[in-house]
Amino acid sequence: MKRHRTTQPTEPAETPEPDGPSRRRVLGAAGAAGAAGLALGAAGGALAASAAAEPPTALATVGRRRIAFHGTHQPGITGAAQAHGHLLAFDLVADAGRKEAAALLRRWSRVAEALMAGEVPTGRLPDTGIALDAGPSALTVTFGFGRTFFDRTGLTAHRPAALEPLPPFSADALDPKRSDGDLWVQIGADDAPVAFHALRALQREAAGTARVRWQMSGFNRSPGATADPRTARNLMGQIDGTNNPRETDEDFERRVFVPAGGEPGWMAGGSYAVLRRIRMLLDDWERVPLAGQEKVIGRRKSDGAPLSAGPDGTETTPVDLERRTADGELAVAADAHVRVTAPETNGGAAMLRRSFSYHDGFRDDGAPDAGLLFVAWQADPLRGFVPVQRKLDRGDALSRFIRHEASALFAVPGGAEKGGYVGQRLFEG
Helix, strand or coil, X not given: CCCCCCCCCCCCCEEXXXXXXXXXXXXXXXXXXXXXXCCCCXXXXXXXXXXXXXXXXXXXXXXXXXXXXXXXXXXXXXXXXXCEEEEEEEEECCCCCHHHHXXXXXXXXXXXXXXXXXXXXXXXCCCCCCCCCCCCCCCEEEEXXXXXXXXXXXXXXXXXXXXXXXXXXXXXXXXXXXXXXXXXXXXXXXXXXXXXXXXXXXXXXXXXXXXXXXXXXXXXXXXXXXXXXXCCECCCCCECCCXXXXXXXXXXXXXXXXXXXXXXXXXXXXXXXXXXXXXXXHHHHHXXXXXXXXXXXXEXXXXXXXXXXXXXXXXXXXXXXXXXXXXXXXXXXXXXXXXXXXXXXXXXXXXXXXXXXXXXXXXXXXXXXXXXXXXXXXXXXXXXXXXXXXXXXXXXXXHHHEEEEEEEEEEECCCCCCCCCCCHHHHHC
16 A cells, blocks of 8 residues: 655744754664664564565655754744644752753753754763654754743743733633643654653753653644645544634734734743643543534534535635524534634634644543643733633533643743753843
């Protein structure tokens, strides 16, 4: 069976890998002298036969993609979400303050830059060797600061007003142990060992300065899994992200990033990330007939076309919120998710969603502990996430099938300059 390669949306700062192999791959090859190569590796028996019958995707199509660490914005905000993701929050240890936090960000930035280039990082401890054989695999590492970070470091005067705690919502069932945090790290990669390698490298660099408060892992569709580029589906089977702001939109930068000259100045080029761990009640959802599921969302499940569209409608057909059926009913129900979240029904409020699905096993009642690690980016959460979530809280048909179990808000500063580190303008400005 022929594999298909899709063209993935790229980060603005994406750069091609040089023609020569990365340092990580060179060291991996040196440590595995005599191996059969990428196609067979150390596989044997039936696995080797399977690989011979259907060669794995070439490194150039997945592992080769490299995204630059430096830039106006941090990586991992725009561009397609990778196949594997880790989200971690850290709390500073009791005796760590501004000086120790700045030193940690310098170390983290140095390690992230090397990892994203496909190189072996030079850290305080020897590298683990987890990803020696892999290319960069579109790795991104993104850093953010929680509200409490500014108290712990004596930087309260520099805390953004936009980091005010999110208001409570009636559907919240939040676990404080899996919410908030002083520091936040988002890791994404199209290869699982590459993503885990970054997680371990950054955790080890934090030792003595910050400890992990919580960690969540997620996934998306792998590059090349569909014949053509397509909007991802969530674990309910619904196409998810159709109405996301696009980088070609005239107001994209204004909606997503803090402008130069904004307040506070050190956040120029940065963004605010809202994280919500949303468990999906999949057993309940899967008992709903297809027509009922489509009514809840307001779109056809097969192709994502709005229910207001005719048979020739597609995912990109504009939603007609005024259209009625032959029976006089609204084609898109009054409480349909697509209606409640539409910018035109929320005063133009919008946010860039770049999320991961998750599955953390099964609960005591046998139901899957699975859902969405929802990550939303905006220039101001009080104008992006909050008004939309308030509207959802008042009357979204989908709310019967989901539970918000963790929540956090982080200020994500602009990208680091060459030779600098993330957050430098905050610490040294």
